[in-house]
Amino acid sequence: MPTHPDMTTDPTDDTHDTAPPPEEPTPLAGSAVFDAMQHQLAVFARRAEQTRLGGLGQARNSMDRAAYLLLNRLDQEGPMGVKALAAGMGIDSSTVTRQVAPLVESGLVKRTSHPEDGRAVVLQLSPRGQARLEEVRSSRRELMQVVTDDWTDEERETFCALLTRFNTALLGISPGAPDQPPAS
Template identity: 30%
Template sequence: MAFHKERSAGFLANQMARLFAKGLHERIRPLGLAPAQFMTLLALWDEDGLAQSELVQRLDVEQATMANTLTRMERDGLIERRANPDDGRSQAIHLTPRAKALRDPATAAARAQNEAALADFTDEERQTFLALMRRAISAMHGD
């Protein structure tokens, strides 16, 4: 049987993820943010003061990638590193006032991208679509 990419969940998921990422990047670029910075900010907006190792684990990225992202974020005035009160060998990553001020416009940009992607769906279709995606993710995680 021939391989049809239009029938491949992997191909379609990858194409959709690329289009989501491209659209989000275009929406957050005017805020001075890159996608990796946005994902890091999401984690820190949820819980400020995480260690770099905790960010690596939560975002499922390589240690070197996170180190580069944090260096850029520090340069851009989004984060500051402070001694971790619980572990003197590590540093806690804290949001600056600039990063805190970006929370509403950046999350609004993400909501707008999601809305654009799901604009042609009914409410019921949205719920079904999201539930099916969660099930596929869970199946691949082995949860």
């Protein structure tokens, strides 16, 4: 199998984490491209976990992934109930309830009555949560700028579009059903 950046790196070997920038990859054919994709995804997951992609500066690694995603969803879509939040994120309601609890406790999210059904509770980003989210977002934006400093705008846009497409395709795979093709 042809080698290509990080293809010779053992994903469990932490001694290669500071490798020099990769050379242009050799085009891959057939199953080699899928082998390379899964390997690069594993390398990415390891590096993302090690660095937590937590941004730069004072806000670096100051918010875990779950909190960031929950706050970001509430910011983008407005107040909503636990079930709607869970459905929008593709996770279980009990998981959202567990992840939201410390955000409510710390004052980043507040529980309020549903405007149309006073018996229902909705979650809403608090002003403190909004400020904290923007601080973390800014730090992470700066990290993305640094990491892609030598990329063109077109490369950044293409990478973002492909990563979005990849993440969307992953939503079509049900956990526990490894032979299931992605939903069309």
